[in-house]
Amino acid sequence: MIRVIIADDHTIFRQGLKELLSTVPDIQVIGEAPDGRTARTLVSRLKPDVAILDIEMPGERADGISAAEAIAAEAPNTPVIILTMHADQDHLDRAVKAGVRGYILKSAGFSELVMAIRTVAEGGSAIDTKLMTGLLRRYRERYNPLTSGPNGLTAREVEVLRLLALGYSNKEIARKLGVSASTVKNRLSVIFQKLGVSDRVTAALVAHGVGLVRGKE
Numbered sequence: 001m002i003r004v005i006i007a008d009d010h011t012i013f014r015q016g017l018k019e020l021l022s023t024v025p026d027i028q029v030i031g032e033a034p035d036g037r038t039a040r041t042l043v044s045r046l047k048p049d050v051a052i053l054d055i056e057m058p059g060e061r062a063d064g065i066s067a068a069e070a071i072a073a074e075a076p077n078t079p080v081i082i083l084t085m086h087a088d089q090d091h092l093d094r095a096v097k098a099g100v101r102g103y104i105l106k107s108a109g110f111s112e113l114v115m116a117i118r119t120v121a122e123g124g125s126a127i128d129t130k131l132m133t134g135l136l137r138r139y140r141e142r143y144n145p146l147t148s149g150p151n152g153l154t155a156r157e158v159e160v161l162r163l164l165a166l167g168y169s170n171k172e173i174a175r176k177l178g179v180s181a182s183t184v185k186n187r188l189s190v191i192f193q194k195l196g197v198s199d200r201v202t203a204a205l206v207a208h209g210v211g212l213v214r215g216k217e
Contacts (some may be wrong), residue, residue, distance in 0.1 A: 002121045005031040005046065007039035007067065017052075017083075020124075024114055035059045036067025045074045049121045054090060065098045072099030075087045079120040092131050102126040109112045122152065146210055148190075151194040158212070164200060165207035179194040 001216045004027055008014040011034070033039040033048050040199040043051055051071060068080040081102030082095045102118040104113050105128045111191050114124035123142050132173035140201075146153050146161070153161065156177075163173045170188070174181045186199075197203050 001202045002027045002117060003030045003046070003048045004028065004050045004051060004052060004117060005033065005039060006052045007036060007042075007057065007064065009034050009062055010054075011092045016159075021111055021114075027114065027117060032161055036062040036064055036070075038062075038161045039067050042075065043071050043078050047075070048078055050081060050117050051078050052081045052083050052117070054087055054096075055082060063184050065100075068095065068100045069098035079123075081113075087128075087130060089131065089134050092127070103110070103131065105126050105130065109198040127176050146206075146212065153194060154192060157187060157191050157194075158186060161191055161203060161207050162212050164188065165204040165213045 004021065006014050006017055006021075006029060007176075008017070014032055014034075021027050021029050027035045027175055031042040032047055033042055036053065039053055040053060042048070051068075053067055055064040057063050057067075061070075064082055064084070066160045068082065071078055072081055080099070080101050080102035081104060082105060083104050084091065087105055092103055092210075102116045102125065104116050104126065108128055112128075119126045146158055147155075159177065160173060163176060168176065170181045170184045177184070181207065188203075191204060192198060194205055195203055197206065204213075
């Protein structure tokens with residue numbers, strides 16, 4: 001049995017969700033909270049398997065993300081699912097940074113929430129499919145081997161490399177970027193040095209290898 005607490009300041013929504021979850025054989029709601037502070041107390045006292053928190057809840061540091069951060073520190077064995085109407089990447093980033101294991105939109109189907117509860121209870125993670133693509137793209141860009149580390153390329157150097165890999169000449173690259181051909185040549189010399197390559201072909205292979213090039217423009 002997966003023991004769950006729910007924290008949401010809207011009583012009708014909270015009670016309705018509890019009624020819905022009561023129809024799932026392997027899930028039991030053992031506590032409810034109107035804010036993040038009360039949720040933290042319930043987690044400490046009841047030690048649930050999963051805590052489901054809304055983001056917008058009243059009180060100083062009683063919102064869902066603050067509560068999730070505290071629960072991650074105080075009760076790391078209780079994974080948190082954020083259940084929210086906020087579908088933007090900023091809220092998702094803050095939640096992930098706070099240590100949540102699940103982020104599900106209130107517009108999602110009930111079956112998706114149930115699956116998320118089971119997934120995080122078993123040690124996995126569950127991010128709403130509408131948000132997952134953007135999250136993965138931004139993390140891939142953030143940790144792209146071309147841009148990380150002491151020899152990371154600048155944004156302009158990445159663009160020059162991308163155009164080179166697409167088959168553009170120095171003059172064509174210069175025209176597209178609005179700079180001189182000599183500037184492009186100098187940038188390529190720096191790029192080659194950072195990548196540890198000596199020619200255009202090898203540099204282009206590196207660009208293709210990390211997925212920088214998707215097709216001819």
